[in-house]
Amino acid sequence: MSALSRRDFIKLGGTLGAGLLLGACSACNKQRIFTLRQGVGSNPSDPDADMLGWVFIATDGSIKVAIPSAEMGQGVYTGLAMLVAEELDADFAQVSAVAASVNPQFDNPKMRGGQLTGGSTSTMAFWTPMREVGASARSMLLQAAAKQWKTTPESLKTQPGKVVHPDGRQLTYGALASAAAKLDAPSSPKLKSAKDYRLIGKPQKRLDTPDKVRGTAVFGMDVRLPDMVYAAVEHAHALKGRIAKVEGQAAVTAMPGVLSVHVFDTWVAVIAKGWWQAQQGLKALKVTQDTTGVPTPSSADHRAKMLQALNEHGKAKRGKETKYLDVEYEVPLLEHATMSPINCTAHVHAKGCDVWAPTQAQTNSHKAAAKACGLKGDQVRIHTTYLGGGFGRRAETDFIHQAVTLAAKVKLPVQLIWSREETTRHGFYRPAVISRFQVGLNEKGDPQRWSNQMAMPNMLYQKVPAVPNMVWKLTGDVIGIDGAKEPPYAIDDLDVDTLHVELDTPLGFWRAVGHSHNGFFVESVVDELAELAGEDPAAYRRRFYDEYPRHKNVLDALTTMAQWDKKRPEGHHLGLAVHESFGSVVGEVVELSVAKDKTVTLHRIWCAIHCGQVINPDAVQAQMESGIVYGLSAATRGQITLDKGVVQQSNFHDYQVMQMSEIPPIEVHLIPSTSAPTGVGETALPPIAAAVANAIYAATGTRLRRLPFAQAGFKTWRRGGA
Amino acid sequence: MKVEFDLNGKPHKLDVDAAMPLLWALRDEVGLTGTKFGCGIGQCGACTVHMDGIAMRSCSLPVAAVQGRTITTIEGISAQGLHALQEAWIEEDVPQCGYCQTGQIMAAAAMLAQNPNPSDETIDQTMSNLCRCGTYNRIRKAIHRAAAAMPTPPAEEAKP
Numbered sequence: 046m047s048a049l050s051r052r053d054f055i056k057l058g059g060t061l062g063a064g065l066l067l068g069a070c071s072a073c074n075k076q077r078i079f080t081l082r083q084g085v086g087s088n089p090s091d092p093d094a095d096m097l098g099w100v101f102i103a104t105d106g107s108i109k110v111a112i113p114s115a116e117m118g119q120g121v122y123t124g125l126a127m128l129v130a131e132e133l134d135a136d137f138a139q140v141s142a143v144a145a146s147v148n149p150q151f152d153n154p155k156m157r158g159g160q161l162t163g164g165s166t167s168t169m170a171f172w173t174p175m176r177e178v179g180a181s182a183r184s185m186l187l188q189a190a191a192k193q194w195k196t197t198p199e200s201l202k203t204q205p206g207k208v209v210h211p212d213g214r215q216l217t218y219g220a221l222a223s224a225a226a227k228l229d230a231p232s233s234p235k236l237k238s239a240k241d242y243r244l245i246g247k248p249q250k251r252l253d254t255p256d257k258v259r260g261t262a263v264f265g266m267d268v269r270l271p272d273m274v275y276a277a278v279e280h281a282h283a284l285k286g287r288i289a290k291v292e293g294q295a296a297v298t299a300m301p302g303v304l305s306v307h308v309f310d311t312w313v314a315v316i317a318k319g320w321w322q323a324q325q326g327l328k329a330l331k332v333t334q335d336t337t338g339v340p341t342p343s344s345a346d347h348r349a350k351m352l353q354a355l356n357e358h359g360k361a362k363r364g365k366e367t368k369y370l371d372v373e374y375e376v377p378l379l380e381h382a383t384m385s386p387i388n389c390t391a392h393v394h395a396k397g398c399d400v401w402a403p404t405q406a407q408t409n410s411h412k413a414a415a416k417a418c419g420l421k422g423d424q425v426r427i428h429t430t431y432l433g434g435g436f437g438r439r440a441e442t443d444f445i446h447q448a449v450t451l452a453a454k455v456k457l458p459v460q461l462i463w464s465r466e467e468t469t470r471h472g473f474y475r476p477a478v479i480s481r482f483q484v485g486l487n488e489k490g491d492p493q494r495w496s497n498q499m500a501m502p503n504m505l506y507q508k509v510p511a512v513p514n515m516v517w518k519l520t521g522d523v524i525g526i527d528g529a530k531e532p533p534y535a536i537d538d539l540d541v542d543t544l545h546v547e548l549d550t551p552l553g554f555w556r557a558v559g560h561s562h563n564g565f566f567v568e569s570v571v572d573e574l575a576e577l578a579g580e581d582p583a584a585y586r587r588r589f590y591d592e593y594p595r596h597k598n599v600l601d602a603l604t605t606m607a608q609w610d611k612k613r614p615e616g617h618h619l620g621l622a623v624h625e626s627f628g629s630v631v632g633e634v635v636e637l638s639v640a641k642d643k644t645v646t647l648h649r650i651w652c653a654i655h656c657g658q659v660i661n662p663d664a665v666q667a668q669m670e671s672g673i674v675y676g677l678s679a680a681t682r683g684q685i686t687l688d689k690g691v692v693q694q695s696n697f698h699d700y701q702v703m704q705m706s707e708i709p710p711i712e713v714h715l716i717p718s719t720s721a722p723t724g725v726g727e728t729a730l731p732p733i734a735a736a737v738a739n740a741i742y743a744a745t746g747t748r749l750r751r752l753p754f755a756q757a758g759f760k761t762w763r764r765g766g767a
Numbered sequence: 768m769k770v771e772f773d774l775n776g777k778p779h780k781l782d783v784d785a786a787m788p789l790l791w792a793l794r795d796e797v798g799l800t801g802t803k804f805g806c807g808i809g810q811c812g813a814c815t816v817h818m819d820g821i822a823m824r825s826c827s828l829p830v831a832a833v834q835g836r837t838i839t840t841i842e843g844i845s846a847q848g849l850h851a852l853q854e855a856w857i858e859e860d861v862p863q864c865g866y867c868q869t870g871q872i873m874a875a876a877a878m879l880a881q882n883p884n885p886s887d888e889t890i891d892q893t894m895s896n897l898c899r900c901g902t903y904n905r906i907r908k909a910i911h912r913a914a915a916a917m918p919t920p921p922a923e924e925a926k927p
């Protein structure tokens with residue numbers, strides 16, 4: 046039971062041999078599933094063709110499931126393989142997961158952009174197709190067994206990995222695979238009902254763990270090819286800057302191990318026999334920067350522009366509300382800081398272009414690679430490796446284009462690696478936002494009017510350039526507004542808008558995207574309203590949740606777990622937040638205490654999630670822990686600042702993330718449900734900053750409306766005892 | 768510069784620039800890719816290896832410094848089968864993206880060699896490796912699990 050390493054998988058395509066291979070099409074409505082009799086996919090003449098089917102049952106009984114989504118830590122290889130195994134009635138110990146090749150049949154039906162992992166959509170997207178593929182395969186194996194035993198499929202049963210005759214005879218799936226491959230796949234197989242699940246909802250060990258603890262899992266940087274060379278790059282320092290000239294190229298080319306220097310408009314690369322030599326070469330070059338005619342904003346300029354946009358828009362007029370809140374919240378730019386720095390390996394050769402990419406965006410990577418080398422279609426092949434962290438950064442294709450550009454020049458396999466400094470300084474940043482709230486309460490304490498203007502760059506100008514800016518101007522930033530648009534707080538008069546502010550900064554999808562800031566804003570504001578209304582923050586929220594049963598479930602679970610109403614030890618305080626994102630509702634309670642010097646001790650965190658049917662409970666729990674820790678890094682200290690267009694942070698010493706000694710016990714509760722699964726990977730992040738801010742308010746009376754909290758002097762964080 | 772050292776139980780020779788960090792010698796010259804590059808400045812611990820049984824950040828350790836030393840990487844952490852920590856990591860399903868985990872295991876192994884039964888405080892003080900996926904609580908549990916599973920002091924002991 047393991048996830049195959051990339052190298053094994055590349056071999057696999059040619060060695061599938063006999064067995065049952067089923068293909069499918071995630072986005073098709075009819076005849077979604079088809080039998081592939083060849084043993085390999087659409088390109089059987091190519092011995093290296095990747096497995097183009099979805100599930101392959103070999104004659105030895107081993108089962109390979111092709112996973113369209115990138116495994117970036119969220120456990121998707123295991124979760125999606127479980128769906129197939131459930132309906133196939135497979136022995137999960139015989140199941141392995143492999144990265145699917147790039148092919149339209151693997152497109153994500155929940156996202157535009159072809160094969161793309163993002164928006165916490167993987168489970169939602171493949172919940173039905175993966176189970177159908179498994180059920181089809183099972184039905185074909187039953188038919189094959191019925192033929193052999195001269196009986197009807199209906200009279201037979203399956204047990205994990207085998208078909209069983211009422212008289213006790215058995216045939217393993219492996220023994221039936223070749224015969225089953227001669228049958229036609231049923232187009233709409235019957236799926237199990239939730240009460241019959243054997244795997245779904247029961248914790249399964251992740252398939253990728255053994256390789257990851259042995260050090261044999263192949264991340265992008267671990268690809269090793271014959272004659273491979275390494276590239277180090279430096280970009281123009283300013284985000285929109287250019288390289289004016291590069292001196293010392295001859296001397297650098299003569300350095301030991303260095304092969305060549307390549308100068309482009311906005312970046313320069315050194316290629317060498319090892320990455321360290323390439324990096325040494327890069328440092329020895331004298332690069333002159335050019336920023337003439339390009340915007341070079343500083344963070345203060347960003348801030349001034351956002352405030353100006355709010356001022357120009359003007360404030361909402363106060364009505365007859367008894368109580369009124371008029372506040373501004375703010376978050377900075379953020380970098381993803383994936384644990385693995387940016388990298389990609391490419392080889393442009395006589396037969397085409399191969400790219401080994403730690404990518405969330407296979408289809409777009411294919412496009413970027415094709416553009417960089419001038420080849421197309423099957424000539425360009427993307428091989429997805431393990432990512433080493435994604436969080437949205439690896440949905441971009443800048444590094445793919447760069448690696449292929451270099452590979453086309455040197456005609457050798459090139460492994461491009463950015464230093465951590467380049468990775469930090471040339472990211473696609475979570476937008477900075479200033480969000481103004483003006484909320485009036487009626488005499489019952491209900492929010493009557495809720496006006497929320499968000500000054501922020503409209504990400505869609507950059508992210509969907511095919512649509513004219515005019516359109517985005519009219520719609521506003523429909524992604525940046527996520528999580529702020531319709532707060533579940535029974536508001537009569539709701540007015541939420543984004544005001545586009547050009548920040549002249551590359552922007553990207555950062556874990557939880559719009560929700561990453563709006564969870565903090567809205568759930569902090571609600572805490573302020575509870576106080577205005579003179580009510581307990583949990584009780585105040587609860588009275589609006591009658592129409593939001595999942596919010597209510599989550600809140601009730603949380604207050605029970607945390608014993609919300611119980612007296613805490615001296616100096617301990619609680620903060621709460623509940624937020625819906627990616628179809629799921631997650632709530633968190635933080636217990637903390639604050640010392641006189643503003644050192645914060647986090648004692649405990651409770652988390653409850655409603656995400657419909659849980660596939661792998663342990664994986665959901667892990668993602669809750671993950672989203673909380675990632676969100677805490679942003680809440681406490683994360684910020685990217687600019688000085689004249691240059692990112693000021695560079696590495697983990699000045700773009701710090703949470704450490705082991707700071708993370709308290711996290712207790713997670715999964716609300717039982719059999720409704721269709723909803724998102725998980727990003728959903729724990731949005732509430733955490735608000736839960737902490739609300740607890741700090743309870744502890745100190747200081748309302749933190751601006752991230753990161755370090756700016757207000759809360760610089761030291763530590764883990765308390767349980 | 769020529770250096771000779773013991774690598775995962777076997778004598779090894781390298782002829783590279785004396786200033787090349789051990790990390791890059793391991794990855795690009797020797798071909799051992801289990802040791803990872805995360806920051807290059809000793810901040811993250813993804814590149815952790817053992818030198819004479821002590822956890823070292825190989826991105827900040829020039830090759831010249833390993834002459835005559837004993838180096839252990841994740842590939843050589845257990846002579847046979849999996850190390851108790853690797854078993855515990857599997858039991859607790861610790862890794863997410865997995866990128867930091869070999870470094871985490873190497874740091875934890877060196878700690879257990881010094882202190883077979885570390886307290887939470889010792890873990891806090893010793894385990895400064897970063898994990899961007901937030902697997903810290905599972906790492907802690909897995910360390911306690913491995914410590915409990917290792918009846919005798921581990922074979923790899925720190926030299927004085």
Ligand code: FES
Nearest residue numbers: 805806807812826
């Ligand atoms: S790569 Fe060595 S400590 Fe980060």
Ligand code: FES
Nearest residue numbers: 864865898899900
């Ligand atoms: S598991 Fe991803 S950085 Fe630790």
